[in-house]
Amino acid sequence: MPISANDPNRTSWLYVNKYSDFPIQNIPFGVFLTREDIITIGTRIGDTAIDLGALHQLGYFEGIPLTDDIFLQDSLNDFIADGRKTWRAVRNRVAEIFDSNNDELKNNTKHKEIICFRLDEIEMQMPVLVGDYTDFYSSKEHATNVGTMFRDPDNALLPNWLHIPVGYHGRSSSIVTTHIPIHRPQGQTMPEGADKPVFGPSKLVDFELEMAFITTDANDLGEPIPIEEAEEYIFGLVVFNDWSARDIQKWEYVPLGPFLAKNFASSMSPWIVTLDALEPFRVASPKQDPEPLPYLKTKGKHSFDIHLEAGIIPQGGKETTVCKTNFKHMYWNMAQQLAHHTVNGCPVNAGDMMGSGTISGPTEDSYGSMLELTWKGTKPVKLKDGTERKFINDYDTVVMRGYCENDDVRIGFGQVKTQLLPVFNPKKKSKI
Numbered sequence: 001m002p003i004s005a006n007d008p009n010r011t012s013w014l015y016v017n018k019y020s021d022f023p024i025q026n027i028p029f030g031v032f033l034t035r036e037d038i039i040t041i042g043t044r045i046g047d048t049a050i051d052l053g054a055l056h057q058l059g060y061f062e063g064i065p066l067t068d069d070i071f072l073q074d075s076l077n078d079f080i081a082d083g084r085k086t087w088r089a090v091r092n093r094v095a096e097i098f099d100s101n102n103d104e105l106k107n108n109t110k111h112k113e114i115i116c117f118r119l120d121e122i123e124m125q126m127p128v129l130v131g132d133y134t135d136f137y138s139s140k141e142h143a144t145n146v147g148t149m150f151r152d153p154d155n156a157l158l159p160n161w162l163h164i165p166v167g168y169h170g171r172s173s174s175i176v177t178t179h180i181p182i183h184r185p186q187g188q189t190m191p192e193g194a195d196k197p198v199f200g201p202s203k204l205v206d207f208e209l210e211m212a213f214i215t216t217d218a219n220d221l222g223e224p225i226p227i228e229e230a231e232e233y234i235f236g237l238v239v240f241n242d243w244s245a246r247d248i249q250k251w252e253y254v255p256l257g258p259f260l261a262k263n264f265a266s267s268m269s270p271w272i273v274t275l276d277a278l279e280p281f282r283v284a285s286p287k288q289d290p291e292p293l294p295y296l297k298t299k300g301k302h303s304f305d306i307h308l309e310a311g312i313i314p315q316g317g318k319e320t321t322v323c324k325t326n327f328k329h330m331y332w333n334m335a336q337q338l339a340h341h342t343v344n345g346c347p348v349n350a351g352d353m354m355g356s357g358t359i360s361g362p363t364e365d366s367y368g369s370m371l372e373l374t375w376k377g378t379k380p381v382k383l384k385d386g387t388e389r390k391f392i393n394d395y396d397t398v399v400m401r402g403y404c405e406n407d408d409v410r411i412g413f414g415q416v417k418t419q420l421l422p423v424f425n426p427k428k429k430s431k432i
Contacts, residue, residue, distance in 0.1 A: 001085060001088050001089065001092070003088060003091075003092070003276050003279060004092045004095060004096075005024075005025065005027055005088075005091040005092045005094070005095035005276070005277070006025055006276070006277065006279060006280060007025070007095070008025065008280075008408035008409050010024055010025065010095060010099055010100075011024065011099070011100045012024040012045050012046070012098045012099065012100055013098060013099070013100045013102075013106045014045045014046050014048045014098055014116075015046055015047070015048075016045060016046035017046060017047075019410070020046050020047070020410070020412070021403055021410065021411070021412020021413060021414050022044045022045055022046055022047075022271075022412065022414070023045070023046070023409060023410065023411070024045050024095055024098055024099070025095075025277065025409045025411060026044075026045075026273060026277050026411045026412070027043050027044075027045070027091045027094050027095060027274075027277065028043060028044060028236070028271035028272055028273045028274065028277070028413075029041065029042075029043055029076055029079070029087075029127065029236070029271070029272050029274070030042060030043070030044070030076075030124060030125075030127045030270050030271045030272065031074060031075060031076065031124070031125040031126065031127045031270075032049060032117075032122040032123060032124050032125060032270075033122060033123040033125060034051065034117060034121070034122060035117065035121040035122070039073075039074045039125065040052065040053040040054070040071060040072065041053060041070075041071040041072075041073060041076060041079060042071075042122075043094055044271060045098055047118070047119050048116050048117065048118070048119075049116070049117040049118075049119060049121075049122045050094070050098075050115060050116060050117075051071075051114070051115050051116075051117065052071040052090075052094075053071035053072045054114045054115045055071075055094075055097070055115050056068075056070065056071050058111055058114070058115070060093070060097055060104075060105065061090065061093055064086070064089045064090065064093060065086075066082075066086070066090075070082070074125065075126070075127065075128050075129040075351065076127050076128050076235075076272065076351070077128055077129050077350045077351040078350070080128070080214065080215075080216045080235045080350040080351060081216055081217050081350035083216060083217075084216075084232055084276075087235065087274060087276065088276055091274065091276060091277070124177060124178065124179075124270035124271075125177065125270070126175075126176070126177050126268075126270075127177070127238075127270055127271070127272050128214055128272070128351040128353070129351050130172040130175050130351055130352065130353045131172060131349050131351055131352055132169070132172060132348075132349065132352045132353075133169070133170045133171065133172040133175060133266070133352070133353045133354075133355070134167050134168070134169055134170065134341060134352075134353070134354045134355070135167060135168055135169075135170045135210075135242055135262070135354075135355040135357060136165050136166065136167040136332065136337050136354065136355060136356055136357045137161075137165075137166040137167060137168075137357040137358075138165055138166070138330050138331055138332035138337065138356055138357045139329060139330055139331060139356070139357055139358055139359050139360050139368070140157075140161075140286070140329075140331040141329060141360040141361060141362055141366075141367075142357065142358040142359070142360035142367070142368060142369070142372065143156070143157055143161055143166075144156045144157060145360060145367065145372045146371070146372075149371070149375070149376055150250075162288075162289070162290060163290070163292070163293070164296075164340060165296075165332035165336055165337045165340045165341075167337070167340075167341070167354075167357075168257045168258060170242075170258075170262055170263060170266070170355070171262075171263035172353070174263055174264060174265050174266060175265075175266045175267075175268060175353065176265065176266070176267055176268070176418075177267070177268055177269070177270045177416070178267065178268075178269060178270050178414075178415065178416045178417050178418070179417055179418070180267070180418065181418065181419040181420070181421050182243065182264070182265040182267070182418060182419075182420060182421065183264075183265075183420075183421045183422065183423060183424040184201050184202060184205055184394060184420060184421065184422055184423045185201070185202050185205070185245050185248065185260065185261075185264035185265075185423075186199065186200060186201050186202065186423055187199070187202065187245065187248040187252070187260040187261065188248065188251055188252065188260075189202070189203075189247040189248055189250075189251050190250070190251045197251060201422075201423045202245035202246075202247055202248050202261075203247055203391070204245065204246035204247040204371075204377070204390075204391045205243065205244070205245055205246075205391055205392045205420060206243070206244045206245070206246050206369050206370045206371050206391055206392060207241050207243060207244075207310060207369060207370065207392060207398045207400075208241065208242040208243070208244055208357075208358040208368060208369050209241070209308055209309075209310045209323060209325060209358060209359055209368035209369065209400055210239075210240040210241070210242050210355045210356045210357060210358060210359055210368070211237050211238070211239060211240055211306065211308070211327050211355075211356045211359065211402065212237065212238050212240035212268060212353050212354060212355045212356065213234050213235075213236070213237050213334050213353070213354050213356075214234070214235045214236055214237070214238070214272055214351065214352070214353055215233050215234060215235065215338070215348045215349070215350070215351075215352045215353075215354065216233050216234075216235050216350045217233075217348070217349055217350045218233035218338075218342070218347070218348040218349075219342055219345075219347055219348060220347060221345060221347050222345035223342075223345060223347075224295075224339070224342050224343045224344070224345060225338055225339055225342040225348070226295075226339065227295060227296060227297065227298060227335055227336065227339035228299075230334070230335040230336075230338040230339050231275060231302070231334070231335050233338065233348065234275050234334060234338065235272065235274065235275070235350075236272040236273050236274040236275055236277075237272070237273055237275070237278070237306075237413070238268045238269045238270075238271070238272055238273070238413060238416075239268070239269040239308070239400050239401065239402040239413045239414075239415070239416050240266065240267070240268050240269075240355050240356070240400075240416070241266065241267040241268075241310075241398060241400050241416055241418060242262065242266045242355050242357075242358070243262075243264065243265045243266060243267070243418075244258075244261055244262055244369070244371075245260070245261040245262075245264065246261070246371055246391070248260050248261040249261030249262070265418075266355070267416050267418040268353075268416055269400075269402075269413050269414050269415060269416040270414070270416075271413065271414050273411065273412075273413055277411055278304050278306075278404060278411065280404075280406060280408070280409065280411075281304050281305045281306065281404040281406065281411070282301040282302070282303070282304060282305075283301055283303050283304065283305045283328050284301050284302075284303065285298070285301075285302055285303040285328075285330065285331070285332075285333045286329070286330075286331050288331065292336070295339060295340075295343055296336050296339060296340060298333065298335055298336060302333040302334070302335050302336075303327065303328045303330060303333050304327055304328065304404065305326065305327070305328050305404055306326060306327035306328070306402050306403070306404050306413075307324070307326055307402065307403055307404070307405070308324070308325050308326060308327060308359060308368075308400070308401070308402045309321055309323065309324045309325075309400070309401050309402075310322055310323050310368070310398065310399070310400045311398070311399045311400075312381075312383060312389060312392070312396055312397070312398060312399075313396065313397040313398075313399060314383060314385055314387060314393070314395070314396055315395035315396070315397075317383065317384065317385045318384050318385070319384075319399060320381075320382075320383040320384045322370075322373055322381050322389075323365060323366060323367055323368060323373060324365060324366060325359050325360060325361040325366040325367070325368050326359070326361060326366075327356070327359060327402070329359060329360070329361050329362070329366075330356055330359060334354075334356075337354060337356075338354070341354070358372075360372060370389065370390070370391050370392065371391075374389070374390050374391070377390035377391065392420050393420070394420060394421065394422045395419065395420065395421070395422075396419070396420050397417060397418065397419040397420075398417075398418055398420070399415055399416070399417045400415060400416050400417075401413070401414070401415045
């Protein structure tokens with residue numbers, strides 16, 4: 001089935017600002033709470049949220065084999081499990097319905113009132129129930145920077161890094177969506193010069209600018225996913241802030257990798273942009289040397305030209321952009337990550353999330369974490385209000401955005417915006 005939704009000449013009868021991340025060519029998927037406190041699966045064109053559950057109930061998806069309740073759920077998991085054929089058919093139909101040349105819904109005021117919402121009438125929810133979460137470490141620039149800081153600069157990359165997409169399994173229960181604040185974590189750290197660890201709040205809370213992809217049901221236990229088929233099982237991508245507590249991480253990560261330093265929170269943008277919508281922005285991955293083993297070899301273009309940025313907003317202050325980078329810098333692409341993840345027979349399910357790892361570019365202003373931007377705190381970043389940051393302060397808000405753009409269209413992800421609160425302080429129970 002061709003992707004008619006991507007037609008760059010298509011316009012919508014809904015108003016779309018020319019700088020919008022969400023033209024009719026995007027049609028992302030998300031979950032939101034309506035003004036009637038009904039949770040539904042939806043999409044977005046411009047600044048209009050579209051209730052796909054209502055659209056389906058009113059007969060606009062006739063001819064597409066969908067269950068009656070496919071959009072009347074609190075997560076996209078079942079819709080994702082239906083596979084690419086269904087995702088593509090639904091996106092194509094939504095594009096037809098909201099095309100400027102289609103009057104069917106445009107002239108039906110009663111239906112529009114049921115289906116269309118202003119953004120201030122909805123509340124975005126987590127789009128998927130994340131069953132399993134994996135975080136990769138796939139930016140060569142990031143891995144080199146970290147290896148240079150903490151190990152031998154002449155041997156910054158560990159011996160396995162150029163041969164496998166390194167990753168670890170994270171905690172899915174602490175993944176949240178935009179505007180949900182998180183708390184500064186506590187844990188053990190080993191202060192400089194000390195001979196025993198101490199317990200307390202992390203002093204080095206950091207963001208990690210990443211993308212994450214969402215998978216569909218892909219394989220049975222024991223069955224690898226061939227690399228040439230891997231993208232068939234990727235539903236779409238979100239902008240992802242994989243928070244990190246650097247001082248806790250430094251003490252705990254040997255020998256088995258990150259634990260408390262990473263599992264306290266990760267934040268994702270609420271609209272999942274499909275791989276189909278990103279087709280016009282495919283680019284080649286960086287050249288890999290040495291050549292990967294046969295199960296990791298890819299042909300053609302498997303990366304995407306996605307502009308990314310991160311900013312810090314101090315409490316009561318204005319945003320300062322602290323880094324700009326691009327997803328295309330990733331050394332290991334998504335197809336390689338998924339093929340490697342399953343080559344041992346690990347099953348992948350609908351709603352599983354896989355983070356790219358911090359995305360850093362070749363220049364100092366394109367580093368995707370404060371650890372790199374300030375080089376372990378030795379080069380503080382100055383904000384617009386004149387204050388400096390080595391890492392993230394309490395009540396700071398971190399904002400991340402992503403978008404693709406060519407001469408024809410802009411496809412964006414919106415933003416993920418998260419405030420860091422002080423260490424959690426349980427309210428004292430009142431005496432009876």
